[in-house]
Amino acid sequence: MDVIDPPPVPVTVVRSRPKRMRYLVAGGLCAAAVLFLVVGGLSRNIVYFRTVSEAVRAHDHAPADTGRLRMAGAVVTGSVVRAADGVSFKVTEGGVTASVFHHGDPPELFKDGAPVVCEGRWQGDSFDSDRIMIKHGAEYRPPSVDPNPAR
Amino acid sequence: MKGALGFGGITLGFMAAALGVLTMGVGIHRRDGRIMATGRQFVFMVLLGAVVAAGAMEWALVTHDFSLAYVVRNHARSTPLLYTVAALWGALEGSILLWALVLAGYLTVTVRRLRARASEPLVAWATLVGLVVAAFFFALMLGPANPFKATSGLIPADGLGPNPLLQNHVLMAIHPPMLYLGYVGMTIPFSFAVAALITGRVGEGWLLETRRATLVAWAFLSVGIVLGAWWSYEVLGWGGYWAWDPVENASFIPWLTATAFLHSVVVQERRGMLRVWNLSLIIATFCLTILGTFLTRSGVLNSVHAFSQSDIGAWLLTFLGLAAATGIGLIAWRGDRLRTPGRIDSPVSREGAFLANNLLFAGFAFVVLLGTVFPLLVEALRNEKLSVGEPYFERMTVPLGLALLFLMAVAPALPWRAASGEVLRRRLGVPAWIGALTMAACAVLGARGVAEIAAFGLGAFAVAGIVRQYALGVAATRRAAGVGWPGALRRTVAGNRRLYGGLVVHTGVVVIAVALAASMGYTTKREFHLTPGQRVTLQSHHFTYLGTTRHQTGQKDTVQARVRVERGGKELGVYAPALSIFPNAPGGSAIGTPSVRTGILRDVYLTLVASPDQDGRITLGVQLSPLVVWLWVGGGIIVFGTGIAVWPARRARRRSSTGPDPLDPPAPPVPSADEMLQEAPA
Numbered sequence: 001m002d003v004i005d006p007p008p009v010p011v012t013v014v015r016s017r018p019k020r021m022r023y024l025v026a027g028g029l030c031a032a033a034v035l036f037l038v039v040g041g042l043s044r045n046i047v048y049f050r051t052v053s054e055a056v057r058a059h060d061h062a063p064a065d066t067g068r069l070r071m072a073g074a075v076v077t078g079s080v081v082r083a084a085d086g087v088s089f090k091v092t093e094g095g096v097t098a099s100v101f102h103h104g105d106p107p108e109l110f111k112d113g114a115p116v117v118c119e120g121r122w123q124g125d126s127f128d129s130d131r132i133m134i135k136h137g138a139e140y141r142p143p144s145v146d147p148n149p150a151r
Numbered sequence: 152m153k154g155a156l157g158f159g160g161i162t163l164g165f166m167a168a169a170l171g172v173l174t175m176g177v178g179i180h181r182r183d184g185r186i187m188a189t190g191r192q193f194v195f196m197v198l199l200g201a202v203v204a205a206g207a208m209e210w211a212l213v214t215h216d217f218s219l220a221y222v223v224r225n226h227a228r229s230t231p232l233l234y235t236v237a238a239l240w241g242a243l244e245g246s247i248l249l250w251a252l253v254l255a256g257y258l259t260v261t262v263r264r265l266r267a268r269a270s271e272p273l274v275a276w277a278t279l280v281g282l283v284v285a286a287f288f289f290a291l292m293l294g295p296a297n298p299f300k301a302t303s304g305l306i307p308a309d310g311l312g313p314n315p316l317l318q319n320h321v322l323m324a325i326h327p328p329m330l331y332l333g334y335v336g337m338t339i340p341f342s343f344a345v346a347a348l349i350t351g352r353v354g355e356g357w358l359l360e361t362r363r364a365t366l367v368a369w370a371f372l373s374v375g376i377v378l379g380a381w382w383s384y385e386v387l388g389w390g391g392y393w394a395w396d397p398v399e400n401a402s403f404i405p406w407l408t409a410t411a412f413l414h415s416v417v418v419q420e421r422r423g424m425l426r427v428w429n430l431s432l433i434i435a436t437f438c439l440t441i442l443g444t445f446l447t448r449s450g451v452l453n454s455v456h457a458f459s460q461s462d463i464g465a466w467l468l469t470f471l472g473l474a475a476a477t478g479i480g481l482i483a484w485r486g487d488r489l490r491t492p493g494r495i496d497s498p499v500s501r502e503g504a505f506l507a508n509n510l511l512f513a514g515f516a517f518v519v520l521l522g523t524v525f526p527l528l529v530e531a532l533r534n535e536k537l538s539v540g541e542p543y544f545e546r547m548t549v550p551l552g553l554a555l556l557f558l559m560a561v562a563p564a565l566p567w568r569a570a571s572g573e574v575l576r577r578r579l580g581v582p583a584w585i586g587a588l589t590m591a592a593c594a595v596l597g598a599r600g601v602a603e604i605a606a607f608g609l610g611a612f613a614v615a616g617i618v619r620q621y622a623l624g625v626a627a628t629r630r631a632a633g634v635g636w637p638g639a640l641r642r643t644v645a646g647n648r649r650l651y652g653g654l655v656v657h658t659g660v661v662v663i664a665v666a667l668a669a670s671m672g673y674t675t676k677r678e679f680h681l682t683p684g685q686r687v688t689l690q691s692h693h694f695t696y697l698g699t700t701r702h703q704t705g706q707k708d709t710v711q712a713r714v715r716v717e718r719g720g721k722e723l724g725v726y727a728p729a730l731s732i733f734p735n736a737p738g739g740s741a742i743g744t745p746s747v748r749t750g751i752l753r754d755v756y757l758t759l760v761a762s763p764d765q766d767g768r769i770t771l772g773v774q775l776s777p778l779v780v781w782l783w784v785g786g787g788i789i790v791f792g793t794g795i796a797v798w799p800a801r802r803a804r805r806r807s808s809t810g811p812d813p814l815d816p817p818a819p820p821v822p823s824a825d826e827m828l829q830e831a832p833a
Contacts, residue, residue, distance in 0.1 A: 034514060037547075038517075038518055038521060038547060041543050041546050041547050042521065042522065042525060042539060042543055044542075044543075045539055045540040045541075045542045045543035045546075046537050046538075046539060046540070047537060047538045047539070047540050048535065048536070048537045049536035049537055049538060050536070068540065070538070104678060105678060105760050105761055105770045106761075107741070107760070107761075108730055108741040108743070108760075108761055108762065109741045134741075
């Protein structure tokens with residue numbers, strides 16, 4: 001591929017082979033380093049999305065893993081206790097219940113039975129949340145009008 | 152009736168696009184200019200079809216025609232007129248209709264502009280490719296995304312109304328069309344790039360034809376992104392403006408590749424290099440707009456933005472695959488013609504800087520794209536749901552952004568081919584010192600954060616360089632032409648609109664970068680529990696909770712908390728953050744509306760986190776964010792700069808469209824800024 005017509009304006013000296021090689025190697029190393037950084041950054045910042053039953057099962061399986069995750073379930077009726085710096089409650093899904101402590105005020109529509117997604121990490125056997133989202137699916141409309149096929 | 156009319160419009164659009172493709176194909180095959188001219192006419196039919204369809208939809212919305220399913224889902228009798236009109240782009244089917252309308256508009260303008268040269272192979276092929284894309288979008292509406300589907304069963308007396316999030320800010324009426332004008336505009340350079348590859352005319356011709364269209368589309372995309380951030384800030388009430396949400400990323404990734412393209416085309420125009428790279432970039436940009444549409448409109452993401460779900464995903468993915476395969480295949484096929492004689496002589500040169508800029512932009516786009524699609528890939532492959540946290544994006548993109556800011560400060564001052572140390576010292580010495588002193592001053596004044604201080608310093612460096620370039624250019628024009636400062640400024644800018652407009656755009660980018668650094672680095676956020684009459688203080692701002700008021704309309708039920716804001720004994724006014732419950736949204740949907748006091752130095756951002764409990768106590772969110780308003784101002788500066796760059800030069804405007812490209816007027820009587828810089832005294 002080096003056999004091309006000479007440049008019309010041969011002002012510059014065509015780079016010698018070793019120098020080109022060096023550029024290629026340097027470029028390859030840079031690309032590898034960038035890829036390494038990107039993949040590393042990605043794997044360290046993954047937030048898993050799990051339902052309560054999945055999250056509890058995974059936690060029982062590997063209690064030392066306290067990476068951030070989102071846990072979806074419904075607020076257990078009568079379990080909400082307000083504290084000075086937050087609120088503690090239980091969430092349930094698939095017949096499994098977990099205790100959650102949320103730092104800060106829960107959002108407006110947080111109440112008994114509300115479907116919530118808590119984001120945080122396991123702290124022993126309690127889930128330490130710093131963000132609660134009220135879940136109405138990706139679609140806020142009722143299923144009767146716009147069927148939302150189950151994933 | 153409106154349904155039939157609208158569907159008729161879509162059918163007309165599709166037929167016209169398909170027949171146009173056929174006719175152009177036959178014309179090109181037979182090299183018959185008359186057939187091609189006929190094929191060209193079909194573009195106008197496509198536009199007519201799109202206008203009829205969009206008009207029928209607006210008519211149905213405004214007249215509450217609930218016999219159409221789309222109207223039922225996106226409109227209610229109580230919806231204000233503005234949001235009724237905006238409902239056209241509130242959901243999937245309507246936004247595809249808007250897409251088709253905008254595309255038809257772009258095609259019409261392009262075909263009209265180049266009417267004298269319709270039979271040239273490049274233009275003919277580009278028209279054909281544009282019509283293929285149009286045919287696809289009309290086919291979408293004939294198939295899975297028919298906006299005119301009739302309501303099944305009884306026609307209801309009232310509709311559900313638009314999504315609550317989409318009906319409480321004016322920006323929602325402007326932001327999506329802007330974004331679409333940007334997205335769809337990328338089809339034009341894509342069509343010409345594909346045409347260039349097919350015809351083998353891979354030189355600079357296609358770039359010159361599409362230069363202005365690309366810039367205009369880019370400006371719309373930029374405005375769309377900034378307005379989206381603004382809307383997020385004013386409406387969503389979480390206090391931020393950018394969350395690295397997949398939908399935001401979907402608009403940002405093509406912007407990154409388009410920005411890279413705008414820079415690297417200069418190298419090709421000037422030195423004939425980077426041909427493969429430029430073709431790849433614009434094809435990638437087009438594919439990324441389709442990917443963005445797929446991500447946002449197929450419901451594949453579980454995100455606050457992804458409102459719609461349908462089987463349109465498969466169609467869009469197939470089209471994306473076809474577009475990408477066509478592009479890659481054509482580039483591989485034309486590989487031999489794409490080799491260019493030029494070489495980059497020295498990394499410290501204008502073209503070297505452009506190359507570095509492009510690598511950074513490409514890396515940036517890759518990082519964001521990976522973070523956006525990674526959850527989808529994992530879900531598809533391992534059936535596990537996850538999301539990529541914001542820290543990933545922040546940690547990866549901040550260094551890239553700072554490196555780009557540095558290049559922006561240095562590159563415009565570099566000469567082509569190679570720079571000597573002497574030239575670098577002369578051109579960059581003073582701006583670099585200004586940048587360094589700014590950093591030192593920030594550090595001494597107690598600014599925290601390396602990235603923030605670096606952003607301020609590099610921003611000062613870049614702006615100082617821009618001011619220097621303007622000052623030298625204007626001074627030289629003044630001397631040469633013997634006119635006053637205002638006249639000299641006008642002549643200088645008119646002499647090289649692209650350079651001086653580009654520098655204004657750079658200024659806008661610096662303003663945004665500084666605002667980003669300040670507002671992300673130095674925001675204070677607190678939540679307070681307040682009973683009426685209670686007063687709290689945060690950073691010498693005092694907040695007094697006065698009480699709440701309730702409003703009830705058919706559309707929503709709103710609780711407003713009135714809060715008096717004072718600073719240093721001066722009253723800044725009474726602000727009313729609100730919470731609205733939308734009864735039309737079953738299950739109840741609560742949307743907070745923040746109340747923002749916008750200031751030149753800082754915004755006071757109030758949110759009602761929780762409405763009064765049984766003791767009358769509310770939770771008030773207070774956030775003090777510096778310089779946020781400059782994000783929007785920066786967006787305005789970018790538009791202004793792009794306007795300067797694309798504005799036709801006076802002489803070219805009088806000439807026919809077959810004349811030289813107006814962006815590149817013949818040499819003005821005064822030396823161009825580039826030449827002047829070469830000779831500028833120290």
